[in-house]
Amino acid sequence: MGRYIARRLLLTIPVMLGASFLIFALVYALPGDPIRALGGDRPLAPAVVAQLTDEFNLNDPLWLQYVKYVGDLLQGDFGTDFRGREVLDTITQRMPVTIKLALVAIAFEIVIGIVAGVMAGIRKNGFFDNVVLVSTTLIVSIPILVLAFVAQFTLGLQLGLFPIAGVNDGWYSYLLPGLVLAAGSLAYVARLTRTSIAENMRADYVRTARAKGLPRRDVIVRHTLRNSLIPVVTFVGADIGTLMGGAIVTETVFNLPGIGRAVFDAVRAQEGAVVVGIVTLLVFVFIFFNLVVDVLYAVLDPRIRYE
Amino acid sequence: MSTASTSVPSSPARGAGAPLLEVDDLRVQFRTGSGLVNAVNGVSYTVSEGETVAILGESGSGKSVSAQAIMGILDSPPAEVTSGRIVFEGRDLLTLPEEEQRRVRGPGISMIFQDALSSLNPVYSVGFQIGEMFRAHRGTSRKEAKQHAVELMERVRIPAAKERVNDYPHQFSGGMRQRVMIAMALALDPRILIADEPTTALDVTVQAQVMDLLKDLQRDTGMGLILITHDLGVVNEVADNVAVMYAGRIVERGTVDEVFGNPAHPYTDGLMRSIPQVEVKGGRLQPIGGQPPNLAAIPSGCPFHPRCPKRRTGAEAAPGRDCVADVPPLRLVLPGREAACHYSEEVLDA
Amino acid sequence: MSEPNLTTVGHDEAGAGGVTGATDQPGGGRQNSLWSDAWRQLRRNAFFWIGALFGLLFVAMALLPSVFARGVDPRSCSLSNSNGTPSAEHWFGFDQQGCDYLANVVYGARNSLIIGLLAVVVILVFGVLVGAISGFYGGVTDSILSRIADIFYALPLILGALVVLRSGILGRGVVAVAIALAMFGWMTAMRLVRSQVIAVKSSDYVAAARAMGASDSRILLRHILPNAVAPVLVYATITIGVLIAAEATLTFLGVGLQAPAISWGLQIDTGQDLLRTAPHAVLFPSLVLTLTVMAFVLMGDALRDALDPKQRS
Numbered sequence: 001m002g003r004y005i006a007r008r009l010l011l012t013i014p015v016m017l018g019a020s021f022l023i024f025a026l027v028y029a030l031p032g033d034p035i036r037a038l039g040g041d042r043p044l045a046p047a048v049v050a051q052l053t054d055e056f057n058l059n060d061p062l063w064l065q066y067v068k069y070v071g072d073l074l075q076g077d078f079g080t081d082f083r084g085r086e087v088l089d090t091i092t093q094r095m096p097v098t099i100k101l102a103l104v105a106i107a108f109e110i111v112i113g114i115v116a117g118v119m120a121g122i123r124k125n126g127f128f129d130n131v132v133l134v135s136t137t138l139i140v141s142i143p144i145l146v147l148a149f150v151a152q153f154t155l156g157l158q159l160g161l162f163p164i165a166g167v168n169d170g171w172y173s174y175l176l177p178g179l180v181l182a183a184g185s186l187a188y189v190a191r192l193t194r195t196s197i198a199e200n201m202r203a204d205y206v207r208t209a210r211a212k213g214l215p216r217r218d219v220i221v222r223h224t225l226r227n228s229l230i231p232v233v234t235f236v237g238a239d240i241g242t243l244m245g246g247a248i249v250t251e252t253v254f255n256l257p258g259i260g261r262a263v264f265d266a267v268r269a270q271e272g273a274v275v276v277g278i279v280t281l282l283v284f285v286f287i288f289f290n291l292v293v294d295v296l297y298a299v300l301d302p303r304i305r306y307e
Numbered sequence: 308m309s310t311a312s313t314s315v316p317s318s319p320a321r322g323a324g325a326p327l328l329e330v331d332d333l334r335v336q337f338r339t340g341s342g343l344v345n346a347v348n349g350v351s352y353t354v355s356e357g358e359t360v361a362i363l364g365e366s367g368s369g370k371s372v373s374a375q376a377i378m379g380i381l382d383s384p385p386a387e388v389t390s391g392r393i394v395f396e397g398r399d400l401l402t403l404p405e406e407e408q409r410r411v412r413g414p415g416i417s418m419i420f421q422d423a424l425s426s427l428n429p430v431y432s433v434g435f436q437i438g439e440m441f442r443a444h445r446g447t448s449r450k451e452a453k454q455h456a457v458e459l460m461e462r463v464r465i466p467a468a469k470e471r472v473n474d475y476p477h478q479f480s481g482g483m484r485q486r487v488m489i490a491m492a493l494a495l496d497p498r499i500l501i502a503d504e505p506t507t508a509l510d511v512t513v514q515a516q517v518m519d520l521l522k523d524l525q526r527d528t529g530m531g532l533i534l535i536t537h538d539l540g541v542v543n544e545v546a547d548n549v550a551v552m553y554a555g556r557i558v559e560r561g562t563v564d565e566v567f568g569n570p571a572h573p574y575t576d577g578l579m580r581s582i583p584q585v586e587v588k589g590g591r592l593q594p595i596g597g598q599p600p601n602l603a604a605i606p607s608g609c610p611f612h613p614r615c616p617k618r619r620t621g622a623e624a625a626p627g628r629d630c631v632a633d634v635p636p637l638r639l640v641l642p643g644r645e646a647a648c649h650y651s652e653e654v655l656d657a
Numbered sequence: 658m659s660e661p662n663l664t665t666v667g668h669d670e671a672g673a674g675g676v677t678g679a680t681d682q683p684g685g686g687r688q689n690s691l692w693s694d695a696w697r698q699l700r701r702n703a704f705f706w707i708g709a710l711f712g713l714l715f716v717a718m719a720l721l722p723s724v725f726a727r728g729v730d731p732r733s734c735s736l737s738n739s740n741g742t743p744s745a746e747h748w749f750g751f752d753q754q755g756c757d758y759l760a761n762v763v764y765g766a767r768n769s770l771i772i773g774l775l776a777v778v779v780i781l782v783f784g785v786l787v788g789a790i791s792g793f794y795g796g797v798t799d800s801i802l803s804r805i806a807d808i809f810y811a812l813p814l815i816l817g818a819l820v821v822l823r824s825g826i827l828g829r830g831v832v833a834v835a836i837a838l839a840m841f842g843w844m845t846a847m848r849l850v851r852s853q854v855i856a857v858k859s860s861d862y863v864a865a866a867r868a869m870g871a872s873d874s875r876i877l878l879r880h881i882l883p884n885a886v887a888p889v890l891v892y893a894t895i896t897i898g899v900l901i902a903a904e905a906t907l908t909f910l911g912v913g914l915q916a917p918a919i920s921w922g923l924q925i926d927t928g929q930d931l932l933r934t935a936p937h938a939v940l941f942p943s944l945v946l947t948l949t950v951m952a953f954v955l956m957g958d959a960l961r962d963a964l965d966p967k968q969r970s
Binding site: 202203204205207208209210211213214215216218223226227300301303 | 410422427429440443444488
């Protein structure tokens with residue numbers, strides 16, 4: 001197992017380098033000149049331009065710029081934006097918001113998704129099963145952008161249940177955006193759980209559990225749920241990484257000062273260092289949780305053994 | 308019903324008196340999208356202490372379904388027990404509340420299945436799954452239950468039981484897995500063990516070992532054994548009495564020696580002719596023609612009539628004994644022998 | 658003695674697994690029966706018909722917008738009607754500039770359709786090509802291509818497209834948006850095809866074809882790719898919906914289509930500031946966008962159920 005994890009970690013290095021270089025190239029290879037754009041209508045003095053250009057290695061060929069960037073990165077230096085602010089400061093300041101948002105979303109996913117899926121799967125083709133089937137189809141079909149506005153308008157403006165923007169109400173302000181962010185995955189979790197439960201209910205070992213005279217609760221929880229949740233747990237684990245990267249729209253619509261909003265602002269302002277820094281971090285988070293899930297899978301299912 | 312199946316003692320541990328288990332006119336239906344399927348149509352038999360009853364039949368004859376009905380583990384829906392009684396230790400299991408029925412499974416009646424790999428939960432250790440019996444029925448602590456599990460694994464002759472108790476089902480060989488199933492089923496000293504094709508999925512040499520083990524354990528405990536199988540050889544070696552099933556009915560019943568030696572039903576007769584026999588060298592094997600019955604549309608009269616070489620209908624038939632029109636009842640054809648055929652006497656003579 | 662030729666079929670053990678009844682399918686060409694079975698299945702699926710209806714409506718709207726706009730020109734506006742609410746004459750009301758909103762929403766369909774279709778075509782061509790090469794040749798080729806797919810996979814679709822479009826290397830407009838989406842959306846198609854190719858490559862009938870001296874390209878085209886059609890078709894159908902939603906999102910975020918163009922994303926973007934005063938400005942484009950995405954999701958779901966024999970009960 002240890003060797004497997006080590007090998008997987010090694011394999012993530014080229015992927016992380018590749019992804020960050022891709023973004024780096026896209027951000028820095030542009031024809032426009034970010035230094036000049038920095039001055040806006042008032043042109044900067046040529047000396048200042050030269051100094052800044054030098055500071056950001058903008059005269060080097062692209063690959064050398066990247067090598068220098070990675071070199072700094074390895075020493076924990078994410079660089080600065082054009083205004084001299086440490087990128088790492090931006091990240092550490094914005095990260096808690098996104099983490100909270102992702103946690104709320106995951107909680108919704110687990111609680112609502114699994115409960116709905118279990119109830120639907122236990123009585124397949126029953127009334128509740130059909131309700132779940134139709135509602136998940138509907139939820140999957142609503143673009144997150146639209147869902148955000150529907151939630152803001154109905155639950156926020158009309159009913160006044162939730163704040164619709166900002167983070168001034170502590171965890172409470174994360175409920176609505178968290179629900180919106182979770183919606184798609186939630187529907188998927190419900191369906192995955194439903195299919196998995198319905199399949200496992202017919203498994204031979206569940207029949208054995210009943211033949212053993214186990215109480216109904218044990219048959220369902222220990223011998224049906226436990227097995228059915230393996231694919232669900234792995235999906236939810238991997239989804240943490242996806243949610244962190246997918247929060248751009250949610251954070252923008254709900255005006256949450258998180259990582260997603262930060263990277264969006266940075267892309268618009270062509271703040272290369274910030275964009276590359278955050279994207280590299282997001283890619284790492286994504287890969288990390290995928291690795292966690294693979295390990296978790298082996299823990300949950302003894303039949304899986306990694307060489 | 309008749310008590311033909313209890314009439315021939317052969318096991319020393321056999322107690323006198325009433326049978327342990329009495330199945331009476333059991334009927335099971337499945338409601339499916341394509342209509343009603345009559346899986347079991349009036350099955351009756353008894354099992355006494357120390358006795359081994361073989362239920363012999365091909366796929367779809369209803370032998371597994373009737374066993375699962377006894378255990379109370381049929382999926383309902385789609386399955387439904389429509390009539391009958393299953394009397395165990397003086398109580399009709401079908402009328403007991405679910406909780407009472409549950410208490411019978413394990414300590415009273417236990418069951419092992421054909422495919423031990425899929426019948427054991429892949430994510431729990433075998434020790435845990437055996438120990439569950441003690442924890443669920445006796446409230447034993449986890450640690451003590453594992454202790455019991457080791458003892459049981461030793462009893463079914465799994466080598467290095469202590470080291471293997473924490474292994475998972477997939478880490479065992481097929482034969483060892485079936486031993487785990489047996490250990491689990493026997494954990495609480497059941498009075499009846501139902502073995503549903505216990506050796507079908509195993510290699511021939513392993514089959515013999517597992518059957519020997521079952522026989523030994525039966526001798527030690529005096530439990531009644533219901534052996535569900537399509538394997539005539541296994542029946543011949545292990546069982547005292549045999550009930551042959553076809554289309555959800557018992558078509559013939561008696562001691563194994565008599566039924567196999569001189570079949571009273573054309574179906575049994577056909578089965579005997581379809582297997583190679585040591586005594587009859589050079590003879591041709593004769594498969595039974597036709598196809599097994601469709602349980603959603605069981606043939607009229609005798610369900611075997613479309614495949615029966617001895618069938619009589621119309622003018623050939625005796626009054627009330629038309630194979631296509633009249634259902635033959637299971638009747639006494641010789642002392643201790645029952646068969647459901649209008650013309651058993653002719654089959655016996657042949 | 659006579660052995661009547663019984664027509665009964667299917668004698669599955671009536672065990673705990675449930676009775677399947679007499680439903681054996683007659684044999685025949687595997688692919689043929691897959692598609693005809695699928696069609697029989699699809700025809701009985703109400704969700705499929707709902708999806709197909711909305712899908713057709715959407716395509717018709719994109720092709721003949723003037724009919725659906727009731728002949729109104731989306732660009733003939735009068736500020737006196739600014740943010741007018743829906744009425745019998747103007748079903749969707751007016752936008753801020755006082756243009757008929759129904760006409761604007763209807764005319765938005767065309768860009769969505771073009772981008773959705775164009776992006777999915779690029780995704781399919783690229784995904785199938787790379788996936789087939791990767792699966793067929795294996796080894797180092799496969800490792801490198803799979804690693805490249807991993808790289809793109811680690812970048813969220815919206816984020817990747819956002820960066821590409823902002824960098825300006827593709828320019829702006831319909832084609833740019835489609836390509837940007839395809840750039841970060843081709844990996845799933847590639848993985849689908851790759852795994853299918855690997856599965857089929859080791860099958861006996863491919864070995865037989867090879868023994869008969871068939872060339873690589875012939876084996877790939879005649880024997881392997883047809884097997885990948887079903888899962889790719891399902892994926893592509895749902896993906897059109899996803900891409901249409903993504904286009905609206907990118908446009909909403911300000912890097913997709915730009916003002917003179919008519920787009921649901923722009924309408925939602927403009928409308929969001931009016932959520933309190935004129936909610937219909939967000940409502941109508943959102944509704945039509947959702948129904949469009951739903952059409953493709955429903956059709957894709959139904960196709961998957963129809964094409965996956967395991968799901969049939």
